Amino acid sequence: EEEPAKVEEVLKVVKAAKLITKSKDKGKGILIEEPKPLKDQAQIDIDEAFTRQMEAEVNANINWNDIIEQVKRCEKQNNEVMRYQALKRKPMTEAQARKNMMIYLKNMVGFRMNFFKALELMLLRTSRKTCKVIKNAGKELLL
Template structure:
């Protein structure tokens, strides 16, 4: 005869789940270099929408009128 394992009570299961979650959280935090992560966040904050628009405008090719104007000078 094969005996089935006893089911855990909900409180015990919740405690095990919380302990496992804490362990995983600690492992993930060890792998993250928080200094680099914060620098990345700060850099993203500096990249403003207006700056991105300006950079896109610089990359656009010149129109014919702009090219003629530059040749005359």
């Protein structure tokens, strides 16, 4: 009877351990934000109203049509803009067109010429080898 009593005690301990491991409550509660005090909210409302009033006064003092005209005048008077527009209006001279075409052809033909140069070198090498073989064969025939 002693053995079953020990087994029952062990089972109780094991069951108690299981119960303890399942419930892990750390006691943390839900955090709730406190509402802002009325003094702070009232001050924020007053500040917003004041900024709106200041913006309205500044915008009332500005004449937007005058500003737009001034910006247009500055654009017209800007030397860089004037030079660019003058260059745009000018047609290209024959010399400039010829120069551009030569540059284009040099760039495009350069790739082809390199290819042909490499091909030509390969042909020269093979022809030299064949010439040597033919010369050697001719010497052998003469002997």
